[in-house]
Amino acid sequence: MRLSVIGCGYLGAVHAAAMASVGHEVVGIDVDEAKVRSLAEGVAPFFEPGLQEILSEGIDSGRLSFTTDVAAAKGAQVHFIAVGTPQSKDSYAADLTYVNAAADALLPHLSDGDVVAGKSTVPVGTAAALASRIEQTGATLVWNPEFLREGWAVKDTIDPDRLVVGTESGAAGERAADILREVYHPAVTKGTPYIVTDLATAELVKVAANAFLATKISFINAMAEIAEVTGADVTQLADAIGHDERIGRRFLGAGIGFGGGCLPKDIRAFSARAEELGRGESVAFLREVDAINLRRRDRAIQLVIDALGGSVFKRNITVLGAAFKPHSDDIRDSPALHAAVQLRGLGAWVTVTDPAALDNARRLHPQLNYVDDRDEALRQADAVLVVTEWDEYRRQLDPVHAASLTAGKVVVDGRNCLGSTAWREAGWAYYGMGRR
Ligand code: UDX
Numbered sequence: 001m002r003l004s005v006i007g008c009g010y011l012g013a014v015h016a017a018a019m020a021s022v023g024h025e026v027v028g029i030d031v032d033e034a035k036v037r038s039l040a041e042g043v044a045p046f047f048e049p050g051l052q053e054i055l056s057e058g059i060d061s062g063r064l065s066f067t068t069d070v071a072a073a074k075g076a077q078v079h080f081i082a083v084g085t086p087q088s089k090d091s092y093a094a095d096l097t098y099v100n101a102a103a104d105a106l107l108p109h110l111s112d113g114d115v116v117a118g119k120s121t122v123p124v125g126t127a128a129a130l131a132s133r134i135e136q137t138g139a140t141l142v143w144n145p146e147f148l149r150e151g152w153a154v155k156d157t158i159d160p161d162r163l164v165v166g167t168e169s170g171a172a173g174e175r176a177a178d179i180l181r182e183v184y185h186p187a188v189t190k191g192t193p194y195i196v197t198d199l200a201t202a203e204l205v206k207v208a209a210n211a212f213l214a215t216k217i218s219f220i221n222a223m224a225e226i227a228e229v230t231g232a233d234v235t236q237l238a239d240a241i242g243h244d245e246r247i248g249r250r251f252l253g254a255g256i257g258f259g260g261g262c263l264p265k266d267i268r269a270f271s272a273r274a275e276e277l278g279r280g281e282s283v284a285f286l287r288e289v290d291a292i293n294l295r296r297r298d299r300a301i302q303l304v305i306d307a308l309g310g311s312v313f314k315r316n317i318t319v320l321g322a323a324f325k326p327h328s329d330d331i332r333d334s335p336a337l338h339a340a341v342q343l344r345g346l347g348a349w350v351t352v353t354d355p356a357a358l359d360n361a362r363r364l365h366p367q368l369n370y371v372d373d374r375d376e377a378l379r380q381a382d383a384v385l386v387v388t389e390w391d392e393y394r395r396q397l398d399p400v401h402a403a404s405l406t407a408g409k410v411v412v413d414g415r416n417c418l419g420s421t422a423w424r425e426a427g428w429a430y431y432g433m434g435r436r
Contacts, residue, residue: 073110083120087265110139121206128199207266214266254416268290319385320397329357335414393417
């Protein structure tokens with residue numbers, strides 16, 4: 001099938017390449033000329049495992065192309081809107097400028113019977129507001145939220161946990177849901193649940209899922225706060241409660257908290273939308289989820305200060321990690337970089353290393369010292385702060401070897417990802433988050 005994808009960021013570029021990889025003919029459209037040039041040459045403009053391979057294959061096969069010209073969308077049967085919905089500059093609400101601009105740009109190129117499928121995460125009610133404009137062209141709007149995780153985006157797009165398609169009631173909506181089923185045919189035939197619902201439910205499924213995940217993380221981080229004043233160990237607590245299948249161990253990783261381009265802004269946008277709807281109190285807990293999350297960043301910084309005897313001024317601190325999570329170069333709202341910047345602000349000499357995110361970090365925070373080589377970054381450190389649980393730090397960094405490089409033997413494990421016993425045995429003062 002012929003598809004267009006408007007917006008070629010972390011979501012859209014992966015979606016376009018993944019759809020080409022399952023046999024569709026796809027054009028990706030973005031206003032960013034540099035990004036489009038890179039994609040059109042078959043070079044992934046950001047780090048996402050597996051993207052480079054499917055991108056090159058798609059371009060070589062002739063099924064995948066990229067352009068800045070939205071007119072290229074004409075002739076596609078399904079048009080995916082995959083642009084960003086960042087937090088507004090002056091409030092918690094989502095900024096819908098790019099969604100509206102994408103829809104406006106697409107309108108003149110839509111034909112009768114086309115399907116426009118919104119993938120962006122939007123406040124509930126956005127699709128209903130867009131639908132009448134889209135439908136004037138004879139096209140049908142559906143909402144088809146995306147649940148991909150960065151670092152696993154290719155797998156999550158080709159082989160998702162579930163597919164959700166929200167439509168308006170009536171024959172056009174049913175037809176559009178059938179067309180989307182055809183788009184996702186390979187996943188659907190494998191038995192992936194395909195949930196057809198209304199527009200509002202589809203929009204809400206996405207924000208509810210992210211709100212739940214954020215709540216789960218902040219719940220365990222709240223337990224970490226209690227563990228810190230009681231001498232308990234939050235990792236053992238998480239293991240123990242995680243054995244209960246109703247609770248489950250995943251997303252109970254206590255540490256410096258969640259960041260990235262989705263969870264933080266999505267829970268804020270959800271709060272803002274609920275307030276607009278007169279139901280602010282229904283999700284008032286999300287404010288607390290956000291507050292707990294931000295407190296954990298302060299806690300990690302405080303642990304470093306305390307471990308260095310009350311001040312980090314002119315002390316050498318090596319920060320292991322810059323990305324908001326491993327297997328990604330995304331530094332949006334990264335707790336790792338937040339900690340690095342704060343420590344620098346307190347007068348520390350901060351050196352940051354990361355296997356993938358250094359170029360992005362350098363552009364955003366030029367005041368920090370960046371070193372590509374992990375061992376080089378560790379040299380002469382008075383304290384080490386681990387904030388992104390890359391295997392390079394979690395599994396491959398031998399504490400005995402690390403101790404031979406650093407000046408001090410203080411390690412703050414902001415992700416509770418190191419083997420504390422091995423680090424202590426190697427002579428390190430080990431500090432975890434919510435751990436003894
Ligand atoms: C999230 C959702 O998981 C995904 O379904 C949605 O489509 C987009 O938002 P993503 O932002 O890629 O995906 O990252 P995710 O794996 O959810 O992690 C988010 C943050 O939470 C990261 O900073 C991660 O380090 C942190 N996290 C995750 C924890 O602090 N503890 C955990 O136990 C799990």
